[in-house]
Amino acid sequence: MKILLINLLCSILLLQSCDKGNKQMNTENKKEFSYAVTFSAATGFTAEVHEGYLADENKKMICGVPKAGMEEGPWQYDGAKAGQGGNVIPSYIDLTYVAYAEKKFYRVEGALPKDKILAAFQKGFKVKGNETENGKSKWEDGTYEEITIGAAPGGVIVVWLSGNHHRTEICRLQAKETTVDANDFYDNPHNRTQQGFFDELYKISLSDSIKTVIQKTGIPYGLWDKYREKYNYRFRLHPYDEKDTFDQIYRLNYNGESEYLTDTKATEMYKKDAIPYNVVFIMQKYNAEIRFNDEELMVIFEKFKEKYPDKPIEMVLVPSFMYKDIKVYAECDSEKIELKKVKVVEIWGG
Structure with missing residues (x-):
């Protein structure tokens, strides 16, 4: 990383x-x-x-x-x-x-x-x-x-x-x-039928993990529209020594949008945005890459949106001593929920 x-x-x-x-x-x-x-x-x-x-x-x-x-x-x-x-x-x-x-x-x-x-x-x-x-x-x-x-x-x-x-x-x-003849799309030396083309390409084009998901729960139709839902929130650092701050943030969201923030003021502003997928936080001494779980975030954010419709959400990073670990909390009004499914991919620096 x-x-x-x-x-x-x-x-x-x-x-x-x-x-x-x-x-x-x-x-x-x-x-x-x-x-x-x-x-x-x-x-x-x-x-x-x-x-x-x-x-x-x-x-x-x-x-x-x-x-x-x-x-x-x-x-x-x-x-x-x-x-x-x-x-x-x-x-x-x-x-x-x-x-x-x-x-x-x-x-x-x-x-x-x-x-x-x-x-x-x-x-x-x-x-x-x-x-x-x-x-x-x-x-x-x-x-x-x-x-x-x-x-x-x-x-x-x-x-x-x-x-x-x-x-x-x-x-x-x-x-x-729509209808497209497989032979107009794919040079098929095996003379497969239309269904044969679909069945064979299904086998070779999808990973085993995706096939397992489809077999167990079906294709998750509607998920990518849920990713487009936006919430008013920001990231906030609660440092161990009360002195550290975000210097830069590079974020990718589940809805496919991304941005690179290099200004301290920009990193501290509330912003209407989709749920984060993978975020790199650059701080004064330490840096961290954190990956978020979509299901966990959607449940928490929807709960906050329903209970506190006019309140912004805080995504708070709490590092331990010497930044050996980082816990992440979602906070809104007086309610605070620890994110259990986040993955701290790496922490480096110092």
């Missing part, structure tokens, strides 16, 4: 920095932005593009959706780029894909929120550039670099913008089941 974090921070610095003397990116008045297009899938629920494209308001094709083979997620992954992209903001999508867990082809066709996409590109986000001679860093403008289309069971389609360790949802669409 240390190597991963170092690589992550180095790549952030590389991507976000400009040579001294270069002007900051001015995105406010731009109408076109270069982007790659990628396709992803819900974690473990493998899907694959048959054909598809993004188009402008006149349905003139801008670029294809890449046919880069099977995609099995995770939901926070952007998928393979495979050379597709453009610079005209899209207004329309037409995409057909196969969902191997469901043994179905789906098609989504309809409008994309062009104005919202353009506004997100123009707004972008602030990133830290190179350190100056006094050791401080200037805030600079950054923006997104990819449009990612994610497919989840039940024909759920989510579109995100991604870039520089930030990922934001643009819209949620609904695909419908």
Whole structure:
């Protein structure tokens, strides 16, 4: 994890920095932005593009959706780029894909929120550039670099913008089941029937763990819409010596969004956000990576939302002496619940 974090921070610095003397990116008045297009899938629920494209308001094709083979997620992954992209903001999508867990082809066709996409590109986000001679860093403008289309069971389609360790949802669409001859999709030397194609690809494209889940409880339809529910909360550190603070936070959420916060004020603000999946906390001496359990968090957050609808939620990290361990509590109003299913992946530093 240390190597991963170092690589992550180095790549952030590389991507976000400009040579001294270069002007900051001015995105406010731009109408076109270069982007790659990628396709992803819900974690473990493998899907694959048959054909598809993004188009402008006149349905003139801008670029294809890449046919880069099977995609099995995770939901926070952007998928393979495979050379597709453009610079005209899209207004329309037409995409057909196969969902191997469901043994179905789906098609989504309809409008994309062009104005919202353009506004997100123009707004972008602030990133830290190179350190100056006094050791401080200037805030600079950054923006997104990819449009990612994610497919989840039940024909759920989510579109995100991604870039520089930030990922934001643009819209949620609904695909419908469609018919595609397997022989038009897959060069089948064994002359399998349509059902034979689905059965064989089910066997080879899904992990044993996902097959076990499906056999026991079925496909968890609706789960990815639950992930999109947002709550008003923040992370707070309750340090052993009362002096430590968060310096940076890199978070990925279950809904596929992510952000990298490098400003102390930003890390302390309450924010409407989906439940966290994996979070890296950078403190003054120690650092920690913590992974959260979706079922546990959804139960607690829904309970707090019902009991205290106007109260924000605190996610409190309580380190032990010398940061040998970290306990996490969810607090709202006067109620406090310890999270039993969090996994402290690693603690390092000191």
